[in-house]
Amino acid sequence: MRLTLFKKILFSMLFISALMVLGMAWSINDSFQTGLQKYLNHGEEERLEIVSEYIAPYYSEQNGWQGLTPDTMLTVLSQVFNRPRGDGNEPKKARKELIRRLFKRIVVLDENDQPIFSQRKSKSTNEIIKVPVIYQQKTVGWVTTQKRYVIPGELESTFYHQQQYNLMWIVLWVTLLSFTLAWLLVRHFLTPLKRLENAANSLQEGDYLTQIDVKGEDELAALSLRFNELSGSLLRQKENREQWLADISHELRTPISVLKSEIEALQDGIRKPEPKYIDSLHNQVQNLSQLVNDLYQLSLSDAGMQFDLAESVDVQQVLATSCSQYQLRCQEKQIQLQSDFNLKKPVYIKGDKKSLTQLFSNLLENSLRYTDAPGLLQVKLKLNKQQLQICIEDSAPSVPDQALPKLFERLYRVDESRSRLSGGSGLGLSICQTIVKAHQGEMIATHSALGGLTITIYLPISES
Incomplete structure (x- = not known):
């Protein structure tokens, strides 16, 4: 059987709920049984206190407990444990049998913890209820009985079994409610996943x-x-x-x-x-x-x-070499090429010298191709915090404002007919953008104060 996420979460919640309900039911039942036994034992202790008060006068300092006989003890127990049932008419035979059982279970001890009658003394003090017998403000004996660990009477037993029956139905109803709530909650929580699955299937089929x-x-x-x-x-x-x-x-x-x-x-x-x-x-x-x-x-x-970006490249040297290579071509087209490198010492970046040479060549070629003669082309290099700033700007003509964000798109041309006549493919600036990004840099196109276009490049400096 294929276990879906819905079934896994549902079964997990049901298992946890069942464990919690059963654990709570067991704890409640055990607590109730223990509490009922403590309640009954406390009642026994109260009756033993009454028995202690009843038998205290039978003690004397000269004769000890000789005045307390079994018949006297049976009479005391009959008075203390008188529990009429029904209409109060209990058979005498059943009544006498109850008193005899009480006489065997309730043990009277002297001040030396020895039984007064021929009764068996409990070996463990933790299993008995022990009440002192006080005579003239002195403990002269003890009245003891065995603690109850079972429900003794019919009334108590009926009450206990009735509570167990009610607890069983409560467990069944709570389990059913937990199943219903778990099913509804899991279904509700997994609805977004179902929508996500359906959307993924549509996406797989090509519906973008x-x-x-x-x-x-x-x-x-x-x-x-x-x-x-x-x-x-x-x-x-x-x-x-x-x-x-x-x-x-x-x-x-x-x-x-x-x-x-x-x-x-x-x-x-x-x-x-x-x-x-x-x-x-x-x-x-x-x-x-x-x-x-x-x-x-x-x-x-x-x-x-x-791109091999492992070598240290002196950008100033690469840029100066590119400018010197285009100096003659600029003169032939009546375009003045000016370079301004104000770095006092070489500054290196981690990069690919070949691709950086291609970057500067493409930008100079682009400016040379689209600048009207007579014109001006300026190349500036300066240090800006932890970046090298390279500016290549030319004179008129410029590009429209709406064309600036699109200059680095592939095959984009401001003037397609003019670009074809000049031999442009529309990929030069896109290649330049790729090279700059590969070097973790940034390239921006803006209008130039000379009337043309300014390409600004920011390249991070190598820490070494």
Whole structure:
């Protein structure tokens, strides 16, 4: 039989409830029986005190207890333990038999703890009730009897069995009530888990719009909230994946279509294989190759495969090398490249030198490509507490306000037609964002005071 969580919790609660009810029933029954016995023994003690008062006058200092005879003792017991039943007419034979039994059970001891009559003395003092006999303010003997550990009379026995019968019914009703309450409570508490199971089945079937109605603030409610977040995350990933595939298809279709049309023109004789047409084909192949390389690098960065962050890298040296490599190209485009590195000594970070070189090259290439001539490109490096702050800002043109948060999205272009003409794939800044995150840093895009765009990068400094 498959034990579900509902059955496990239900059986556990029933088992615990049954143990508690049985334990309480046993404790109550034992306490009641002990209390009843103590009550009866206390009554016996009170009667023995009366017997002690009745037999005290039969003692004398000269003769001791010679004045107390068995017949006298039977008379005293008859007076003290007179318990009429029913209408008070009890048979004399039954009455005499009761008194004889009392005479055998009640033992009178002298001051030396020796029985006055030929009766057997109890060996254990813990099992007897012992009342002193006082004569002229002096203890001259004892009246003892055996303690009761069973219910003696018919009336007491009937009362005791009636209470046991009532307790049995109370146990049965409490057990039934515990079962009902346990079933209802377990069903109520596991309702969120049932909803969670149904939602998980829907999610497994591909319904990413599944959401759970969350009620309360307990652990199951928190788990349902995490499930809703997971469902929303999977939905966004599905939409991003579909958009990603659509964008890639669109990006690949453009250079392939141009290549196809130009090759067909050469095949049909519309164009002759002149150098300018071959150069055009070569440029399209280069654009396509660059796009494929960017896609490959981005896929590697997503998998976390190409970064080796174990080495200490001097960021100032890497950035200065990148700026010197772009100095000539900036002059050719009439863009002034200014660098400002005010660090007094090298500052190292734990990172991958190759990927950091690619990061700075991509950012400089992006600024060089989209800055109008004559223009200005400034690169600044400074120490900000325990972080390196790198600012790359350029002159006009800038980007719209609504485009700033989207600059690091894959295949996003502010001006698609202009980007294609300049050879951009829309993946450069996305790759830069991946590299910065891999180095536990942060990259922000804002408007520049020069009229263009400012890319600010924060990289944590190595403690060593």
